[in-house]
Amino acid sequence: MIITNTIVEKHGLKPDEYLKINEILNREPNLLELGIFSAMWNEHCSYKSSRIHLKNLPTKGKQVIQGPGENAGVIDIGDDDAIIFKIESHNHPSYIEPYQGAATGVGGILRDVFTMGARPIALLNSIHFGSPDYPKTKTLLNGVVSGIGGYGNCIGIPTVAGETKFNSTYNENILVNAMAVGHAKKDKIFYSKAKGINKSVVYVGSKTGRDGIHGASMASAEFDENSEDKKPTVQVGDPFTEKLLMEACLELMKDKSIISIQDMGAAGLTSSSVEMASKGDLGIELNLDRVPCREEGMTPYEMMLSESQERMLIVLEDNKEKEAKKIFEKWDLDFVIIGKTTNTNNLILKFNSKIVGKIPIEALASKAPLYDRKWTKRKLPAKKINIKDLKKVKLEYALMKILSSPNESNKSWVTEQFDQMVMTDTAQRSGADAAIIRIHKKEKAIAVTVDSSANYCKAHPLTGGKQIVCESWRNLISVGAKPIAITNCLNFGNPENPNVMGEFVECLQGIKEACEFLDYPVVSGNVSFYNGTNKKNIDPTPVIGGVGLILESKNKINHLLKKKENIILQVGKTFGHLYQSLFFKDIYSITEGPPPEINLSNEKNNGETVLKLINYKLIASAHDISSGGLILALSEMCLSSGFGLKIERPSKLSNLMEYYFGEDQGRYLLEVEPENLQKAKKILNENNIFNETVATVQDNNFEILGELKININELYKTNNKWYNNY
Amino acid sequence: MNSSIIVFPGSNCDRDIAVALEKSKFKNTMVWHKDMNLPKSDLIVIPGGFSYGDYLRAGAIAAKSNILSEVIKAADKGCLVLGICNGFQILTETGLLKGVLLRNKSLKFLGKDIYVKAINTSNKFCNKYKQDQVLKFNIAHNEGNYFTNSDHLKKLEDKNLIPFKYCDEQGSIKEENNPNGSLNSIAGIFNDKKNILGMMPHPERTVDKMISGDDGVKLFTSLLN
Numbered sequence: 026m027i028i029t030n031t032i033v034e035k036h037g038l039k040p041d042e043y044l045k046i047n048e049i050l051n052r053e054p055n056l057l058e059l060g061i062f063s064a065m066w067n068e069h070c071s072y073k074s075s076r077i078h079l080k081n082l083p084t085k086g087k088q089v090i091q092g093p094g095e096n097a098g099v100i101d102i103g104d105d106d107a108i109i110f111k112i113e114s115h116n117h118p119s120y121i122e123p124y125q126g127a128a129t130g131v132g133g134i135l136r137d138v139f140t141m142g143a144r145p146i147a148l149l150n151s152i153h154f155g156s157p158d159y160p161k162t163k164t165l166l167n168g169v170v171s172g173i174g175g176y177g178n179c180i181g182i183p184t185v186a187g188e189t190k191f192n193s194t195y196n197e198n199i200l201v202n203a204m205a206v207g208h209a210k211k212d213k214i215f216y217s218k219a220k221g222i223n224k225s226v227v228y229v230g231s232k233t234g235r236d237g238i239h240g241a242s243m244a245s246a247e248f249d250e251n252s253e254d255k256k257p258t259v260q261v262g263d264p265f266t267e268k269l270l271m272e273a274c275l276e277l278m279k280d281k282s283i284i285s286i287q288d289m290g291a292a293g294l295t296s297s298s299v300e301m302a303s304k305g306d307l308g309i310e311l312n313l314d315r316v317p318c319r320e321e322g323m324t325p326y327e328m329m330l331s332e333s334q335e336r337m338l339i340v341l342e343d344n345k346e347k348e349a350k351k352i353f354e355k356w357d358l359d360f361v362i363i364g365k366t367t368n369t370n371n372l373i374l375k376f377n378s379k380i381v382g383k384i385p386i387e388a389l390a391s392k393a394p395l396y397d398r399k400w401t402k403r404k405l406p407a408k409k410i411n412i413k414d415l416k417k418v419k420l421e422y423a424l425m426k427i428l429s430s431p432n433e434s435n436k437s438w439v440t441e442q443f444d445q446m447v448m449t450d451t452a453q454r455s456g457a458d459a460a461i462i463r464i465h466k467k468e469k470a471i472a473v474t475v476d477s478s479a480n481y482c483k484a485h486p487l488t489g490g491k492q493i494v495c496e497s498w499r500n501l502i503s504v505g506a507k508p509i510a511i512t513n514c515l516n517f518g519n520p521e522n523p524n525v526m527g528e529f530v531e532c533l534q535g536i537k538e539a540c541e542f543l544d545y546p547v548v549s550g551n552v553s554f555y556n557g558t559n560k561k562n563i564d565p566t567p568v569i570g571g572v573g574l575i576l577e578s579k580n581k582i583n584h585l586l587k588k589k590e591n592i593i594l595q596v597g598k599t600f601g602h603l604y605q606s607l608f609f610k611d612i613y614s615i616t617e618g619p620p621p622e623i624n625l626s627n628e629k630n631n632g633e634t635v636l637k638l639i640n641y642k643l644i645a646s647a648h649d650i651s652s653g654g655l656i657l658a659l660s661e662m663c664l665s666s667g668f669g670l671k672i673e674r675p676s677k678l679s680n681l682m683e684y685y686f687g688e689d690q691g692r693y694l695l696e697v698e699p700e701n702l703q704k705a706k707k708i709l710n711e712n713n714i715f716n717e718t719v720a721t722v723q724d725n726n727f728e729i730l731g732e733l734k735i736n737i738n739e740l741y742k743t744n745n746k747w748y749n750n751y
Numbered sequence: 752m753n754s755s756i757i758v759f760p761g762s763n764c765d766r767d768i769a770v771a772l773e774k775s776k777f778k779n780t781m782v783w784h785k786d787m788n789l790p791k792s793d794l795i796v797i798p799g800g801f802s803y804g805d806y807l808r809a810g811a812i813a814a815k816s817n818i819l820s821e822v823i824k825a826a827d828k829g830c831l832v833l834g835i836c837n838g839f840q841i842l843t844e845t846g847l848l849k850g851v852l853l854r855n856k857s858l859k860f861l862g863k864d865i866y867v868k869a870i871n872t873s874n875k876f877c878n879k880y881k882q883d884q885v886l887k888f889n890i891a892h893n894e895g896n897y898f899t900n901s902d903h904l905k906k907l908e909d910k911n912l913i914p915f916k917y918c919d920e921q922g923s924i925k926e927e928n929n930p931n932g933s934l935n936s937i938a939g940i941f942n943d944k945k946n947i948l949g950m951m952p953h954p955e956r957t958v959d960k961m962i963s964g965d966d967g968v969k970l971f972t973s974l975l976n
Contacts, residue, residue, distance in 0.1 A: 174860050179801040181763025265761050265804025356760065444862040444891040446956045446963060449767045578961055
């Protein structure tokens, strides 16, 4: 078959990339080889636009065992325990086929975690849909939520936290990011680097079918009006098989038979075999006649590019085949030796006793294209609005409007479709600042959260990047956890557009600065470019998954008010920043202006001191103040607990709306028993942290003297109606 | 007391129930579905999960497995059998319990805390609960909507074969507190001899105050009586 320009283009390769392939091979590739290059050189697998920027991120730390570059990141949580976690996107497949797209997103990220030897203990998700009145949104929401639930519930891993957001920027390109967290013994962590020559390469798991061929290339292109035609590139998930595969792998891992193990995710058999060989500086030879196939007559091209789910590649120690095979047979899974490691540094593919493909490994890995794309810097937008010029609204109207909005409404319609309790270690479920998972049969627990702030990132990417890291950090502090490390999922538009590339570079710079300052390193992540349709790019949406440690589970805390007469202390100062706030957006449709400023040293000081207060047991409940400002945070404490609050008016003469709805950063609300108030204030003052009493816990009413008085039931009804009426 | 937990491919609450049983000092054995022999047990538990992926119909394939014929034999001899969630579905598929579990009325998976009322406490499984005690349990299922014919339903009510009904926090049994559409708000049923209990809520998820309350503990300690 002659490779024409059209074939090259269909494989998502640029003409100069094709020339480079010819140069490397010293000949024209055949179709199989072209397919393999296309699978390895696409944006999704090669990170060709992002690599030079990602290397700036802080990835090391006292507690980091493994940073980016493996299937997932690994952190040390003391004793012999390690936590393994990662977040990944499945945006494009989920838009084309929401149930399967979302389900296989969960399946893929779970494999990344158990491949490394961890038993998954928690799932999280960050899902972003278009405007609720956009015709496709309802179907997508239904499909994605039931797909996430369908996979996690069946395999038996609790889905414990997440965020569900709506914004017209995602009308034609939704975001589905899934995060998995696992627990492993420190001395039982498995890596993808192959070692030794003539070792058996074993295929385990499901059979290979024709689904998902070129999935990774699809995920590396913008959508257009023909996107529906891409349905066959979406994989179909089978959580039941994944459960078997997980148990079989974990059983095999008890022994010392695995040299290297890699899941077949994006670009399937191709990327898994290349990755193992490339990391081990080896060659690999596969006999494709042996690949277990679901359908008859599958070609080498289809086998190498299929993204059928629930498959793994393992390099085994000598003489371990028999025992290993027994385990997989017990779980009714395929176990076939399909090849061996070699010292040729080539990927060699045999079919019908002939060599059908031969590519130097380094051509697919280290020699993959690398671009330093043009990018433009974003200026901080000016502040042009005077609040006094805006039409006056009542505080109560604004609060109720925000509380009943799709983005702020109670999400139990979503979370009740997830099993949050299986494994019976979920000490805090979704709805709090972070979820808490106890380490099985131990005192300690981890806290986990996912966060994003696309509007801040759009307004000023550098500040937005810092803000999400801080938000993640605050959420962990608010449940009593010490933040340890993050994983990030960087969802952006077309990197060939300098504005989009600028958003990426500057968000990343913001993430880097905040992570460095807070000693909150990045241990894993994923970049998803080309989120957009017909040249319209989504708003930059980096999503941060944070993990923190609680040494003694009994020190955990949440944001539920506990007792009448308790005092609510606000930590951190209110300046009244309304640009990019929910208040401006939901009440006035104003989306201009800068995001709130981030002061990293205040963040650190405030957070560390709050954590100290929690550990001293001076705090009854805690909550971070984020979007919606002080009043929304206060209302959330009431909604979750059923208690009311008597709220103070601002002590200084300032605009009420700025005071209650301003989204200044670095702030927390702490519920303190009256007898602990002086002690708590003393510690805050000693650390030079601004603090003031803002409310007192009472029964029944959410109340600001002279401004509003709302019964908690009314507040609850307002907050709970949107999903049920949608 | 000796207990056995039957593990199918796709079971996912087997570890949870083992932890709960061990907390109540049961001597427990995990029994793989391919095993031909059942160890000597006073209690057999069929755990929740998605046995065989719930393909064909929830519980249908597990009901035909080797080990289930052993379970049926033991149950006939009076051994105590507890089926939770998927275990309840499997018990109805084997015919050890009558009736079926249909899709939830919302046609959605439902994972949440609910309340049940202890209706019958004079049996091996519930004797530590007070009559009409309201308990907080967790449910997580797609098919928990119990249905049976009217003769059988009458018999269940008349012979007091319904240990748990869904209710609200105050114990009021009304349709609006019925999460999945079950007939008469049924959350669990006995066979005639009351040695077999099938229930949709997961008592093993509430054996630890730190996690989600401990209303499930007494179900396990009742069995020791």
